[in-house]
Amino acid sequence: MTYGHFFTVLINFIIVAIFLFILIKIITSLIKKKKEEEPKPTCPSCKCEIKEGAKKCQWCTADIPGEDDVSSDDGKASSYETRYMEDKYARS
Numbered sequence: 001m002t003y004g005h006f007f008t009v010l011i012n013f014i015i016v017a018i019f020l021f022i023l024i025k026i027i028t029s030l031i032k033k034k035k036e037e038e039p040k041p042t043c044p045s046c047k048c049e050i051k052e053g054a055k056k057c058q059w060c061t062a063d064i065p066g067e068d069d070v071s072s073d074d075g076k077a078s079s080y081e082t083r084y085m086e087d088k089y090a091r092s
């Protein structure tokens with residue numbers, strides 16, 4: 001009688017543990033996917049990942065043109081495209 005009760009509790013515990021494990025796995029994979037979808041800002045000089053809104057690269061200490069910096073472009077292209085094209089011309 002007591003052995004039967006023990007095994008019932010044990011099996012219930014294992015079922016709940018497996019269910020929670022799968023649930024947490026699904027949630028973490030969803031969070032990972034969401035994070036990967038967001039484009040991360042990169043340094044135009046060294047192409048390393050930088051934090052959003054940074055003004056200086058933490059890896060090569062190059063100045064990062066800000067999003068609100070409109071001194072160099074005429075408003076046609078976005079600041080990211082301008083930065084990309086400037087970098088492309090600088091390398092060639």
Ligand SMILES: [Zn+2]
Pocket residue numbers: 043044045046047048057058059060061062
């Ligand atoms: Zn850099």
